[in-house]
Amino acid sequence: MTDKTFVTWHDHAVDRPRGCVVWFTGLSGSGKSTVANCVDAKLHELGQQSFVLDGDNIRHGLNASPEILEPDHGIEFAQRFGLGFGPQDRAENIRRIGCVAEIFCSAGLIALTAFVSPYRVDRDRVRIAVTAGGTACDFVEVFVDTPIELCEQRDPKGLYAKARAGEIKGFTGIDAPYEPPEQPEVHLDGTAPVELIADQVISHLRQNGKFR
């Protein structure tokens, strides 16, 4: 029996123009999510398709903690696959986010990611995976450079206070390092108005041919 109906459609897969990955990095409270969401809104107004990946949509699902996984999946599964905040867990957290951003990119969207991502090696691995991978997407690293004093003053989630009180261990900037990017594509002054620095990102994307 021949089965001609079966094998044809892989070749007809939609050939989409690539998007790109815009990777925001900076201290907690530096303004990453705020700026990324502002860029997202501006891109939307400009008719560009984008999406923000941040803690809200990642840490409760894809990169859930053991505590979140346990009720549905049991303790053994939760301990094996849940992510904590150790160095390996952080690396895996960033690796998975990079993979999802790459998939968004291959779907033709501009993927904006907003995670502390404190380690240079983790960010560089994502850069390599995204740019050299099968989809060969562009990677735009955006450093939201905000003095830790201001981040701590903002402390939107009360995390610095907890870290200072010793309630959180290994908090970036307090008792864990932040390694700033050495050559970010975009270097933002996190003390400047959000709209202004969001426009810097928009300008970079536009000038580098990231708009459709």
Place this chain on the structure above:
Amino acid sequence: MTDKTFVTWHDHAVDRPRGCVVWFTGLSGSGKSTVANCVDAKLHELGQQSFVLDGDNIRHGLNASPEILEPDHGIEFAQRFGLGFGPQDRAENIRRIGCVAEIFCSAGLIALTAFVSPYRVDRDRVRIAVTAGGTACDFVEVFVDTPIELCEQRDPKGLYAKARAGEIKGFTGIDAPYEPPEQPEVHLDGTAPVELIADQVISHLRQNGKFR
């Protein structure tokens, strides 16, 4: 010091209409990827935004095996986070794919997934997570119902031959179970022409208000 520039933009996040998750399930060789890619192409022609998640873009990145992870990340990391084919690994594989599909859905796309996903409990967990989660997406289960004899005859990747030869253990349909959906939203005859059954999916999506 007040810092009025900082806190404004979270409220301005783009309010996108939701997409939906279209979950293809069926034996290896049943035609899941073929039909999903055909649906994707048809949606594209109809001006709908969609994207296919399948082994090609998942198993080499997000859900990579230990062997793929080891060169970059070392053996300890690879063994901890790499996914194999044991029952827990398969459950985690499907869980992560469901999370990514949900993110695509919240970005406004129709997410088409094409994985064997043999266990009912894993698919039902995804359904619950997707429909009851923060994004409250719709979940459309599509059963590509193809007799195993035909799947094995097609054997596009030569996997049945390897499973029969004992080179692959725990192969769905040979020495591991496939649990068909009990009430799939769409039940396709995998022996029918691809275009025809792809149109059935398109009709379902259109009639159930999944088009923009």
